[in-house]
Amino acid sequence: MNRIKAVKSLAALAQETRLEAFRLLVQAGPDGLAAGDLAVQLDISPPALSFHLRSLTQAGLVRGRQDGRFIYYSADYGAMQSLVGFLTENCCGGAACAPAGASGRKSIARRMS
Amino acid sequence: MNRIKAVKSLAALAQETRLEAFRLLVQAGPDGLAAGDLAVQLDISPPALSFHLRSLTQAGLVRGRQDGRFIYYSADYGAMQSLVGFLTENCCGGAACAPAGASGRKSIARRMS
DNA sequence: CAATCAGTTCAATAATTGTTTAACTCTTTA
DNA sequence: TAAAGAGTTAAACAATTATTGAACTGATTG
Numbered sequence: 001m002n003r004i005k006a007v008k009s010l011a012a013l014a015q016e017t018r019l020e021a022f023r024l025l026v027q028a029g030p031d032g033l034a035a036g037d038l039a040v041q042l043d044i045s046p047p048a049l050s051f052h053l054r055s056l057t058q059a060g061l062v063r064g065r066q067d068g069r070f071i072y073y074s075a076d077y078g079a080m081q082s083l084v085g086f087l088t089e090n091c092c093g094g095a096a097c098a099p100a101g102a103s104g105r106k107s108i109a110r111r112m113s
Numbered sequence: 114m115n116r117i118k119a120v121k122s123l124a125a126l127a128q129e130t131r132l133e134a135f136r137l138l139v140q141a142g143p144d145g146l147a148a149g150d151l152a153v154q155l156d157i158s159p160p161a162l163s164f165h166l167r168s169l170t171q172a173g174l175v176r177g178r179q180d181g182r183f184i185y186y187s188a189d190y191g192a193m194q195s196l197v198g199f200l201t202e203n204c205c206g207g208a209a210c211a212p213a214g215a216s217g218r219k220s221i222a223r224r225m226s
Numbered sequence: 227c228a229a230t231c232a233g234t235t236c237a238a239t240a241a242t243t244g245t246t247t248a249a250c251t252c253t254t255t256a
Numbered sequence: 257t258a259a260a261g262a263g264t265t266a267a268a269c270a271a272t273t274a275t276t277g278a279a280c281t282g283a284t285t286g
Contacts, residue, residue, distance in 0.1 A: 003132060010127035016120055026204050035233060048275060050234055069232050069283045080204055084197055091139050091193055148263060161245065163264055182253040182262050
């Protein structure tokens with residue numbers, strides 16, 4: 001992940017609706033969610049959703065696959081991993097920001113020297 | 114870290130100049146860098162720098178301390194840790210995105226199930 | 227094949243964000 | 257205390273991003 005791509009990814013996530021959309025897709029798992037379902041859950045219009053999904057897709061954080069007349073969107077976990085990796089490597093002073101298994105539990109290395 | 118604050122932090126970092134500014138401040142260490150030095154390194158005007166530092170500061174990613182007629186800005190590592198923690202906990206499907214010691218080395222858990 | 231459904235694209239507009247120049251504040255130095 | 261340095265604030269403008277409603281495309285169903 002380079003600076004340019006990181007900025008694009010950060011920009012994609014730097015908006016309430018899109019961050020929430022991404023979170024929902026992560027929760028939904030690999031199969032993802034149909035665009036319509038997402039629109040309902042986010043309570044936004046189809047064009048608005050399309051607009052936001054486009055920026056998430058272009059950032060590579062999300063993929064869509066057509067199935068019949070539905071389009072299922074799903075989160076690209078690897079892309080988020082890359083982003084977190086970039087932030088950790090470039091913006092955390094060289095120390096680990098998110099120790100393994102940090103999901104909810106307190107971090108072991110809370111502060112960096 | 115909550116969604117609102119995460120969006121604010123992401124937005125602060127979602128811009129070339131600011132991401133680079135933050136990276137420079139991380140590199141500079143706890144003492145930080147005088148605003149003027151930052152402006153030179155980023156090759157932007159003082160008002161432009163002020164504008165960008167304001168968003169970083171308001172996001173809590175950066176602090177300024179006045180010293181004589183200089184203002185030294187420094188990165189708040191804890192804030193970045195919180196952000197990475199938020200992304201890991203909310204947007205990585207519950208698995209760790211950035212295993213401890215991920216600084217440069219390959220991740221052990223590359224893909225999540 | 228006409229009608230409907232799911233979603234996107236387009237065009238217009240509103241709102242936010244970034245840049246620039248000028249004026250200002252605060253601190254130091256002569 | 258006047259002048260100069262470091263940085264911020266303000267105001268005007270440009271550019272980008274977000275929202276809305278209408279029209280469009282492609283797939284299914286009657």
